[in-house]
Each structure stands twice: as structure tokens, then as C-alpha cells.
Amino acid sequence: MEQARDGLALVLHPHSPKRTARVRGASLTDQVYERIREDIIHGHLVPGVRLVEMEIAQQMGTSQGPVREALQRLEHEGLVDRHARSATYVTQISLEDMHDIFSIRSMVEGCAIRQTAQRMTHVRYEALQSLVDRMRRAGQRNDIASLVNYDMEFHRNLCIWSENPTLLRVWTPLVSQTERFVVQMHPRYFADLVEVADAHVPVLDALCRGLIEGAETAIREHIMLVWSRIRQ
Structure with missing residues (x-):
């Protein structure tokens, strides 16, 4: 969408065929949401x-x-924030809020990976390795959108495989804000997307070796890495 002078969102931004295909066959709500x-x-x-x-509604x-x-x-x-009389606005990106979100993710995924580490199989390890390889290729072609999608799938798998629905319910609402932050802010902190x-890789290594404590430490350090860059 583009922003009009009066602040209204008037024009939906065109999306790639790949993105359109992703929502084809989905409900109208899902398509609008996407x-x-x-x-x-x-x-x-x-x-x-x-x-x-x-x-x-008219545009779609x-x-x-x-x-x-x-x-x-x-x-x-x-x-988004919804106010009185159904007024809805896109939320601000606050470093303080994002620090809280990443901190919560660190705690949630730290708990999740302890359980996932006990349920790891060769097939699951290969699936995670494949996602890292895809991230690397996306980084090489500077495709931040694909990289972030693979990144979130990597972390989502860690939560799903924990077989703890409570952890997954806490984690899921944090994904969109994480994606927005990484997509829009990565040039400042990660010039090299690879x-x-x-x-x-340290997370994969710990899981491969069956190191429960090591896996938890690795995932927590990985998630909070961006904040070490900000402090620099």
C-alpha cells in the first residue's frame, strides 16, 4: 500500500507471483491478512x-x-493498533519493545529446545540443516524475504517439535514483529546476510551432539545476537 496525504492506506502494494500463489485457495480473511x-x-x-x-475491502x-x-x-x-470507532493504525517499531520480544523468544525457545533436543531424529536434523542451507543461499543473493521465512521456519520447528502447545502459543504471536524488525533493520546490523x-550453526551442532544444556545456551545466544550488534 502507499500512504496518501490524509494518512489513509489507499493502494495495495503489488506482490510477486510467488506470494500470490501462497494465498491462492485460502479464505478471504487469510488473503487480506497476508x-x-x-x-x-x-x-x-x-x-x-x-x-x-x-x-x-473495496481494493480487494x-x-x-x-x-x-x-x-x-x-x-x-x-x-496494528485498533482504537475507538474502529480506527486502526500500523504500530511503531520500538527498540525497547523489540528487545522485550527477543528476550521472551529467548526464554520460550530455550525451554522448547530442551524438550526438542530429547526428541531429535536424523530426519529432523536434516530438515534443520536444509533450512540453514536455504538461508545461506538466500543470503548470497541478498533475498532477505526468503531468508527470514526460512529463519522463522527453523525456529518454529524447534517449538513444534517440543510437543508443548503452550510454548508454541506464546511464541507464534511474536513472529510477525520479529520478521518486520529483521527485514527493515538488517542493513544496520547484518550487512552480510550469509x-x-x-x-x-552452533544450535545445529549442539542438537546433533545431543547436548541439551549446550542447545539451550546456543539458541539463547543466537536470538540475542542482534542486541550485541546494537550495543556496538
Whole structure:
């Protein structure tokens, strides 16, 4: 979307065929959610922009119901704020808030990986290794969108394989804000995107060796790595 002079979001940003294919066959709510979410994450919708249900519904050729449901999901993920009279705005990116989010992720994934480490199989290890390889190739071609998708899938697997639904429920709403921060801020802290992929290697090594304590330490250090860059 592009921002109009009065602050309304009026034009949906065109997406690649790959992204369109991802939502084809999904519900109207899912399609609206994906479109707005991607525009926020990639900075096409900047913080403070107002999102108007009627305008979005007209642009996507749907009723306001799916738009309202999509905005509620985005609010749950912290990407938008909904105020009185249904006014909805894209949230700001605060370093303090992001530090809290990464800290929570560090604790949640630290707990998750302890359980996952006890359930690791060769197939699961190969799946994680494949994701790191894909991250590395995406980094080599400077494809931050694909890299972040593979990155989040890596971390999502660690939570899913813990077989702890509570941890997964806590972790899931934090993904969108993490993606937005990494996509928009990575040039400041990770000029070489391949380095992002390589940062996952200590986690893989600990899991491969069956080191529960080592895996927890590795995942916590990995998640908080960005803050060591900020302090520099």
C-alpha cells in the first residue's frame, strides 16, 4: 500500500507471483491478512498509517467482514493498533519493545529446545540443516524475504517439535514483529546476510551432539545476537 496525504492506506502494494500463489485457495480473511501483513513487514505500510476497513475491502473486492477479522489477527500479533470507532493504525517499531520480544523468544525457545533436543531424529536434523542451507543461499543473493521465512521456519520447528502447545502459543504471536524488525533493520546490523544463516550453526551442532544444556545456551545466544550488534 502507499500512504496518501490524509494518512489513509489507499493502494495495495503489488506482490510477486510467488506470494500470490501462497494465498491462492485460502479464505478471504487469510488473503487480506497476508496482503496487509506483508506490506507492513516490508515497510510498504509505514508506522502511523491509518488502515480503513471500507477502503481495503473495496481494493480487494470483498466485504468488510474479512478485513475486520484480518485486522484483529494483526492486532493480536502487534502489527496494528485498533482504537475507538474502529480506527486502526500500523504500530511503531520500538527498540525497547523489540528487545522485550527477543528476550521472551529467548526464554520460550530455550525451554522448547530442551524438550526438542530429547526428541531429535536424523530426519529432523536434516530438515534443520536444509533450512540453514536455504538461508545461506538466500543470503548470497541478498533475498532477505526468503531468508527470514526460512529463519522463522527453523525456529518454529524447534517449538513444534517440543510437543508443548503452550510454548508454541506464546511464541507464534511474536513472529510477525520479529520478521518486520529483521527485514527493515538488517542493513544496520547484518550487512552480510550469509552471517545470519551461519549464526544457526552452533544450535545445529549442539542438537546433533545431543547436548541439551549446550542447545539451550546456543539458541539463547543466537536470538540475542542482534542486541550485541546494537550495543556496538
